Amino acid sequence: MLNDSDAIRILVSTHDLERAGKIRGLCENLGYQVELVTPEEDISSSKHFELLVITGAAHSKSALYLLKQANSIFGSPCLAISDTTKSHDDYQEVFPEDSNLEDVVGVSRAIIERRRLQLTAGIVGETDAMKQVLERVVAVAPVNSTVLVTGESGTGKELVARGIHHLSSRRHNSFIAVNVAALTDTLLESELFGHQKGAFTGAIDSRRGIFELADKGTVFLDEIGEMPIATQTKLLRVLEQQEFNRVGGEKAIQVDIRIVTATNRDLKQLVALGQFRKDLYYRLNVLRIELPPLRERREDIPLLVDSFVEESSKRHHRSFEGISSEAMEILKDYHWPGNVRELNNLIESMVVLAPGRKVTPADIPEEVRTGENAAAVVPIDMISSGVLQKSEDKGIRPELEFVFRTLVELRMDVDDLRGEFRAYKDREDVVGGPIPVAVDSDTYDLEEGEIELGISPSEGNDEASWGSDAEVKLMAKPNVMYSSGVTLEELERKAIAAALLEFNGNRRKAAQSLAIGERTLYRKIKSYGL
Structure with a gap:
């Protein structure tokens, strides 16, 4: 049921008076305001309405007259019940005369909610892929379950989260968005849970966190895959018990919030790497919406x-x-x-x-x-190049794609790279063990002015499992030479790339090997586009 402030108007034609009356009753039960209009009526001066339903003779002159007014003056969608199978482009949907009226009203509601979502959240799209997304949002919005929104960066994940909030019963309360990756570990916990006075240096007063401020509302956690394990544990408690402690606090605080999360990373892969809690993943992935690029x-x-x-x-x-x-x-x-x-x-x-x-x-x-x-930015066709082999039904592992993307970003010529791979693949003396790739005095010679990166996954590495399951095998082990004249910034970029390659994309281990913080490493990865 909708509140009075959310009342939505529907016009229903009286081409079939009995049918119109039944549709009005069903729509009013859903909280809609319904006005019956005669076939020849001029509705141009009518108040705005969200939908026009033609109850019969959909292709008659009078029905098309109403349709034209609805489309041209109000931009409102229309659906019809027709005595013919003839279609009409300006109708959103045409139902046969023997259709169940509850089905007609159900489709009417879906159209209204989808349109409402587009207007309130600013989501634009009429392709089948986006219609599926909108229908999914309409379906999950009324419930209180957590929602995981996935998709590439820039696809509109926050808009979807706002749409879920606007269509839910929490819409009159707060919606607060947080970018997890933008905050340090300590600051993230303080922002989410709040803190007590004296909890840490600089905590001169007690402060409520976002979960308290959003009570009865919705919290959107973007880039959830970047959340530290310790914070993940505390978030799990919020999801399961709707309670938490402020940083430095002893009293449990109860809240009523809905949490929507988003990521452009593969959380399953993070779980396999030990960087994301499995139980939290299952708790977040109750309802999932994937946005197309x-x-x-x-x-x-x-x-x-x-x-x-x-x-x-x-x-x-x-x-x-x-x-x-x-x-x-x-x-x-x-x-x-x-x-x-x-x-x-x-x-x-x-x-x-x-x-x-x-x-x-x-x-x-x-x-x-x-x-x-x-x-x-477009994934390299590694299979057709002959560099990689994979099983029939397994995809390319993200770690290997990462290696190739890194090489491309280092401005290597792709065709030359493929040629080097083929040459090394044909050699019989390819070394099978891991090759250290840290940039040090052995790989960077100031006199020669060259950098050499050995690119090879560790075959026995259980954490990343580059090829242990035979999904993908690297068939060559190139040593890539880079010319002299590199800047300090370029050297740092290549050192980070080398560390990531050595630890199969594990940022925590890469940061430790580089003697910098994980958050610092993450910012540099984003800065350098790695």
Whole structure:
């Protein structure tokens, strides 16, 4: 049931008066306000409504008249019950005359909730992939279970979390978003749980944390995969018992909150590596929503562009002449490694720097026109290159993909790299043991000015299991030489890459070997794009 403040209006035509009455009763039971309209009625001066239902003769002149008014004046979706199987593009759905009216009302509700979600949360998309996401959000919003939102960076995970909150019974209470990766371990616990006076240096007063501030509301924890193990244990208690202790506090604090989390990492893989608690993973993964990358829903790009243009024009008080069809095709063809966020930033820059005419291909940044950085963000086809072998139904392990992405980001020529791999694969004296890859006096010779990285997974490493399960085997062990003249920043970047390779992507061990904190390492990984 909806509250009075959330009352939604539906118009139902009286083409079939008996059917209209039954639909009105079913809709009113759901909390909707229903108004019956006659077939010839002028509804142009009506109050805004969320849906029009045509109860019969869907293709008659009178029905199409109502449909035209609903679409052109109000932009409201319409569905119909028809005596013919003939379809009509302007109807969201057409039901046969013998349809169960409860099914009709059920679809009506789904359309209304999906539209409401798009308007309140700003989620834009009409592709099948996005419709599935919206339907999933509508389905999970009313319950209190935890939700895990997954997807690449920039796909809109926080918007989905806000949508879940707006469609839930908690919508009149707080929604608080926290980026876990942006906070140090100590600060993260203080932010989430609060602290008592004197709990640590600088704690001059007691302070409520986010879980207390969001009581009766929703907390969104972004980048949950970066949460330290110690904090994961405390979060598990919040999820299971809805209680916690402030940092330095002895009294248990009870709260009523819903937690939505998000990540762009493979939590199962983190569990296998011992970096994420298995019990917490199962507790978070009760309900899951996976967001598609923008490159998999290119048909939504024009809609997103229109939405971002309108938003940026209002915010910056700029008029915008539009985008030519040729320029739009370039935007649709681009691979968008930064997904929707990257598109939004580009459109905002276009609006601010609008040339006073329609945007043409020449106005689009070169990297978007040419897709120059595609190799750095699109997974390498390692199978077709002949470098790797895999079993029939197993995917490429993330650690191996990480190795190859790192090499690409170090500006190695991919074709030369493949050639080196093939050459080493053909050699009979390939060494099978691990090769140390730390950058030290043995690998960096100041006189010669060269860096040599030995790239080889440890075959006996149980923690990462690069190839122990025969999913993927590295068939070559190249020593990659880099020319002299590197800057200190480049040297640090390569040292971090080497440490990550040595420990199979385990950041904690890599940080220990480099004698820096794990958070510092994480920031440097993001800074260097590793």
